[in-house]
Amino acid sequence: xxxxxxxxxxxxxxxxxxxELRCNYSSSVSVYLFWYVQYxxxxxxxxxxxxxxxxLVESINGFEAEFNKSQTSFHLRKPSxxxxxxxxxxxxxxxxxxxxxxIFGQGTTLQVKP
Amino acid sequence: xxxxxxxxxxxxxxxxxxxxxxxxQNLNHDAMYWYRQDPGQGxxxxxxxxxxxxxxxxxxxxxxxxxREKKESFPLTVTxxxxxxxxxxxxxxxxxxxxxxxxxxxxxxxxx
Numbered sequence: 670x671x672x673x674x675x676x677x678x679x680x681x682x683x684x685x686x687x688x689e690l691r692c693n694y695s696s697s698v699s700v701y702l703f704w705y706v707q708y709x710x711x712x713x714x715x716x717x718x719x720x721x722x723x724x725l726v727e728s729i730n731g732f733e734a735e736f737n738k739s740q741t742s743f744h745l746r747k748p749s750x751x752x753x754x755x756x757x758x759x760x761x762x763x764x765x766x767x768x769x770x771x772i773f774g775q776g777t778t779l780q781v782k783p
Numbered sequence: 784x785x786x787x788x789x790x791x792x793x794x795x796x797x798x799x800x801x802x803x804x805x806x807x808q809n810l811n812h813d814a815m816y817w818y819r820q821d822p823g824q825g826x827x828x829x830x831x832x833x834x835x836x837x838x839x840x841x842x843x844x845x846x847x848x849x850x851r852e853k854k855e856s857f858p859l860t861v862t863x864x865x866x867x868x869x870x871x872x873x874x875x876x877x878x879x880x881x882x883x884x885x886x887x888x889x890x891x892x893x894x895x
Contacts, residue, residue: 678823703883712787712873712886713826759825769814769833769877770841771884773825 671696673762675774683782684752690745690777692734692760702743703761703771704734713759719743755781785810787887789874794892796868804859804890806874813879815857819843820871820889829872832857861892868894 676691694700701720705713717728724736734745743760760774787808796802808815814833818826828841832851846865851857857876861868871891875884 705886710889710891712789712888713875714886715883718883769879769882769884770816770828770831771826773818773827775823775825 671700671762671764671772673760673772673774675758675760675777677777678775679778679780681780681782682750685749687748688746688750688754688779690758690760690779692743692745692774694741694743694760694762696741696762696764698764701763702734702736703763704728704732704743704745705759705761707757707759707776709756716745716758750779750781752781752783754779787874787876787885789872789887789890791890792888794890796892796894798894799863801860801862802868802892804861804872804874804892806857806859806887807855808857808874808876808885808887809855810876810878810885811854812876812885813854814877815851816875816877816884817841817847817849817857817859818873818875820873826873829859868892 672695674693682688703718704716706716707713717726719736727733732747757776757778759776761771763771790805816831817829827843830849832838848860873889874887877884
């Protein structure tokens, strides 16, 4: 069975500081990996994804994540955060099988302070 | 604009009543999903459907029912058998089993 662990439930950081949100997964098969962002009382929006190819993937708003197969990790990073990045972030894994189901981590709340 | 709509945004019901949450998509996606979100627990899969007239139980299907009579629609019924129904419910869809899921805005259900 697959599982996803987000190691930090809350990450407070000052504006313009760098941030890393950690995600580790467990799976016996190859996987797809995703990061979603959720603003208060809204649905989830896809931030970035790893399907294959380059292990470093980037989003349009400055976030990046690196797939590390040996460490089974997919940590999310941003070199300089903005107030508007305050949200909850979810890491998710999907196997390459036939269901398309996503397994989500518990979420990490990023709190950007002025 | 293409997207997923969920209605209503907020829903209040008395204990013991069944309630149906709506989910519609105009993305022409084959697969649709229902998740439940509780604070600190991430999202948990209730039911999913990969094709019209077919659906499968997810991890927490007890006390819920679904139907998939049309490709665009995947309503979720929260029955009186669901012991703790108060939660935020999210619907999602995807083109197929290997594509990312797109989410609706959610319905917050409160059972009084």
